[in-house]
Amino acid sequence: MTLxxxxxxxxxLSHFEKVKAIQFxxxxxxxxEQTSDILENGKNYEIWSxxxxxxxxxxxxxxxxLLK
Structure with missing residues (x-):
């Protein structure tokens, strides 16, 4: 089925059903996105500041x- x-x-759809569709x-x-994440869930990563x-x-x- 296409869009x-x-x-x-x-x-x-009713307003409520549209909201449910959006949530779905x-x-x-x-x-x-979770299956294609490079980062692992629950793992801590250091970031540079x-x-x-x-x-x-x-x-x-x-x-x-030197630029002066």
Whole structure:
């Protein structure tokens, strides 16, 4: 069944049924995304932050000094 075939039926649904259809589709999309995730559920991942990155600050400062 194609989207073009489904749309007229969706338009006939009540407000409540449309909301349920949206919830269903959102759940289905979430399932699809979870199976193709690169990251593992429940695992902690470290992220880099510019805070307290003093060596990065020094490199950038030195580069800017060269541009003057």
């Amino acid at each position: 073009t075939e489904i749309l007229p039926s969706l338009q006939k 589709l959102a759940t289905e999309l979430t399932k699809d 510019p805070y307290n990155a003093f060596s990065a600050e020094k490199v950038l400062t030195d580069m800017l000094q």
